[in-house]
Amino acid sequence: AQKITQTQPGMFVQEKEAVTLDCTYDTSDQSYGLFWYKQPSSGEMIFLIYQGSYDEQNATEGRYSLNFQKARKSANLVISASQLGDSAMYFCAMRERNTDKLIFGTGTRLQVFP
Amino acid sequence: GAGVSQTPSNKVTEKGKYVELRCDPISGHTALYWYRQSLGQGPEFLIYFQGTGAADDSGLPNDRFFAVRPEGSVSTLKIQRTERGDSAVYLCASSSAGGPTTDTQYFGPGTRLTVL
Numbered sequence: 001a002q003k004i005t006q007t008q009p010g011m012f013v014q015e016k017e018a019v020t021l022d023c024t025y026d027t028s029d030q031s032y033g034l035f036w037y038k039q040p041s042s043g044e045m046i047f048l049i050y051q052g053s054y055d056e057q058n059a060t061e062g063r064y065s066l067n068f069q070k071a072r073k074s075a076n077l078v079i080s081a082s083q084l085g086d087s088a089m090y091f092c093a094m095r096e097r098n099t100d101k102l103i104f105g106t107g108t109r110l111q112v113f114p
Numbered sequence: 115g116a117g118v119s120q121t122p123s124n125k126v127t128e129k130g131k132y133v134e135l136r137c138d139p140i141s142g143h144t145a146l147y148w149y150r151q152s153l154g155q156g157p158e159f160l161i162y163f164q165g166t167g168a169a170d171d172s173g174l175p176n177d178r179f180f181a182v183r184p185e186g187s188v189s190t191l192k193i194q195r196t197e198r199g200d201s202a203v204y205l206c207a208s209s210s211a212g213g214p215t216t217d218t219q220y221f222g223p224g225t226r227l228t229v230l
Contacts, residue, residue, distance in 0.1 A: 004156075035218070043203060045157070045221035091156050100145065100170060102219060104156030 003027065004092055006105035013082045013112055020067070021077040021108045023092030029053075031097040034075040036066065039089040039107070048090075051075055082112045116141065118222035120206050126228045127196055135191040135225045139208030146189050147207040147219055148181055157205050163189060196229045203227070 005024045013019035025034065036048045051059045051066045059066040067076040079086055089109050093102040119138040127133050139146050145164055149157035159173040163183045171181075178196075183189040193200055203226050207219040 037221070042223065043226075044223045045205065045207070047218055047220060050218060093156070100162045100164075101147070101159035101173065102149075102157070104158070106154070106156050 003103045004094055004105035006092055006108050008108045009106075010109045010111070013079075013110065015084060015112055015114050016081055018078060018080045019082055019110065021079070021090050021092075021110065022074070023076055023105060024072070024074045025092075025094050026073065027094065027096055029097045033095045034066070034068070035093045035095070035102065036064070036075075036077045037091045037093060037104075038086075039091060041088070045091070049077070079110075084112050084114065086110060087112045118206055118208050118220055120204075120222040120225050122225060123223065124226045124228075126230065128230050129196060129198060131196050131229075133193050133196055133227065135193075135204050135227070137189045137191070137206030137208075137222060139187065139189070139206070140220060143208035143210050143220075144186070145209040145211060145217070145219075146183060147209075148189070148191050149205040149207065151203045151205055151224070153202075160191070160204075193227075196227075198229045201227055201229045 003026050032053045034051045038046045049059050049061045049064045051068045058068050063080045065078045089107045091104050091107045093104045121136045147162050148160040151157040161181050162170040166186045178194045181191045203224040205224045207221045209217045209219045211217050
């Protein structure tokens with residue numbers, strides 16, 4: 001079974017609009033961490049935002065926020081005021097308790113148009 | 115400060131050859147990770163070092179793959195008798211501690227390996 005599911009292979013958004021990228025996860029652990037990374041065409045994975053399973057507040061980092069719904073096991077990334085430079089692949093990842101590896105989804109390609 | 119660096123950025127080799135991929139982590143980071151990313155997929159874990167020792171090598175696909183980190187800083191991923199299926203981008207990441215779920219991994223630009 002997939003541990004991280006990203007159902008949107010591609011998304012389009014107009015510049016200055018907000019966009020939500022979906023991520024659902026599967027774990028039986030109570031303690032885990034959720035991460036979002038951006039991968040531009042250059043290939044480097046850029047860390048965007050982190051949400052801990054025990055965090056009561058949704059994480060925010062500038063224009064990025066994480067809509068964390070623990071009961072539904074979803075951790076959607078919201079990008080506000082999209083910019084042309086936001087065009088990239090976006091990966092959701094999970095790190096479970098007592099392990100150090102990240103498990104990634106298949107990614108969503110976001111394209112921002114003027 | 116400097117981020118994670120990887121060399122070479124691109125490597126083309128022939129089937130059956132031996133290759134070495136190098137990773138230089140962020141200074142002071144004790145944890146180092148190798149991932150492999152095939153076309154159209156997310157990165158897949160290969161191996162994790164805490165200091166000089168491999169704490170988890172469960173992701174290495176077979177015994178042709180080996181990695182070392184002799185002085186607890188730079189790491190080398192070694193692939194023997196390369197196969198066409200080894201073609202992928204090999205990503206290295208480092209973090210300051212490893213272990214807790216809060217610890218963020220910072221990635222390098224990757225090495226694109228092509229096996230002809």
